[in-house]
Amino acid sequence: MARALSPRRQLITTIAAWSVALLIFFPVLWMILTSFKTEPSAVAMPPEFLSADWTLENYAEVWARSDYPRFFWNSVVISVGSTLLGLVVAVPAAWAMAFVPGRRTKDLLMWMLSTKMMPAVAVMIPLYLLFQRLGLIDTKFGLVIALMLMNLPIIVWMLYTYFKEIPGEILEAARMDGASLWNEIVHVLTPMALPGIASTMLLNIILAWNEAFWTIVLTTTKAAPLSAFIASFSAPQGLFYAKLSAASAMAILPILILGWFSQKQLVRGLTFGAVK
């Protein structure tokens, strides 16, 4: 049972929580504010928190210079596609590890996770060559495969954690009632683990949406998503900070909205099984 906090403690906790939240959100807020400033105001020293001359010019120019809808659509296809494909592979894998574990299951899970610790650039040339030979460079399908493989360890790990919370007896009961393996996974396990699957899905979509190494390396024009869109506004020589901020704001806005509306689901899923 939760312990009641004194009003003073509650106030301190609230202030601390808001401070941390603002600290985390500040870079995003700063970027959004910068996107409405003029270029000189964006780089003014000392920094101007509120600009004297707000403008929508940056958004107009970014929109005019780029085919934003194409980048946006590519991002949607790549992030949703890689997530769905990842789930198709990961649900049976996590089921096997959670309910029919072998002696080496833990090692296998650790090994899968260890692939995430490898710097991406270390496998850039081999993967690029592989994609090139298979004709997958600058294709949405190629990126769906690449991002699915990149994020698969995380999906399997998360699903494994959720599945472990489901009593094996329920699945046994389903089996006793004559459910096939397919029916057991689809009609018994999946509905019960839905919050976990949903949060895994959301997190994976966010990860895929924000991926900015492979999506830039493996694309040129046709399949380039919003990460490439942002990169096209970056420049070391010349002041384009306000436009870069506008492009970044346009790129993160859809995922920010998705995250906002699904935050309850996301938090519920991420803390699933945290307290036993």
Add this chain to the structure above:
Amino acid sequence: MTTTLRALLGATALVALSGAAMAETTITVATVNNGDMVRMQGLMDDFNAKHPDIKVEWVTLEENVLRQNVTTDIATGGGQYDVITIGTYEVPIWGKQGWLESLNDLPAEYDVDDLLPAIRGGLTVDGNLYAAPFYGESSMVMYRKDLMEAAGLTMPDAPTWADIEKAAAAMTDKSKEQYGVCLRGKAGWGENMAFLTAMSNSFGARWFDENWVPQFDQPEWKATLDFYLNLMNQYGPPGASNNGFNENLTLFQQGKCGMWIDATVAASFVTGKDSTVADKVGFALAPDNGLGKRGNWLWAWSLAIPSSSDAKDAAKVFIDWATNKDYLALVASKEGWANVPPGTRTSLYSNEEYAKVPFAKMTIDSINSADPNAPTVKPVPYVGVQFVAIPEFQGLGTSVGEIFSAALAGQKTADEALAEAQTLVTDEMKAAGYIQ
């Protein structure tokens, strides 16, 4: 109309359409995000009208990302790009490796002899032109005329480093956040090391001797670094070790720098609408020490065709359009002479209209005073003014840049920094097989 006639017309239209579709060649142009390149994308209607059979698709990336992607693509023979934007650092290396298509057969109207000799020299390997310059730049002194006047000084057209130090001392007033000189301090082979390598040339220093032995333990490098650190510590802005092109541009535009020695392309920014000191800026050649070399660099963003491209003819047509004299006239007619890509053609600088642009003369004089094939006072085995055109230089330049940036931040002395640079570069050059 009878059904037969309709079918016949329909079939004819289909054949015509499919023919047009078959004739169209699509080329992918990889480029960087800067004002001149963005302007070119805005002028594509002219190219499309002249060449309806060529469709151009753009990939715009930050220069280091572009370098990484293009290198990967060419090294693996990917053929994703038909035209690439590359700098004077890459052209000699990639040209030698056979990664680029020769541009020796551009049409006679292109007038290749009109290209500025210094720029053309940097893009030519063994007599073959491997890239066509889109814009060229050097570096020069941009200074505040009003502050110089108030200090009772006059900036010579060709100042020495002693002149710069004297002017910096006179213009510095830290209580008003007014700093005599702003120079690059941010680590990177294209950031502080571009400036310091060019500066070291005017002090008689060099990266390597004729046998590729590193030279950071020589007195010329010590003189360079001592002078730079002293100048910046006394008259530079605080936190200068984090300042690159953009940071210094901001400081200068806000009236906080008496002088700024940087790319000639900055001239249009400091005299542009965003600058608070636009009407108070004067220009001078990069300083020297009377040794026959000035501290200015030479760079050109150029267009080249990777050997892996499968649309080389169409790519050549595009490069011809984007870098010929007509393109300069097109930009002038649409955006004014001040916005014409500078530093590529001799004819531009004999144009009376262009001569009225305030920084035109100093830009061409700066470019002409740099020689990528003989960049230093003493002989060297390499090409490049502010870089060494070997594949290892990107890594070496950035590592040494970090050491020198740390010295500017006060984390080490000039002697410690030079000793560290000497050891690091020697080890790397041994590992790469240049020296035993």
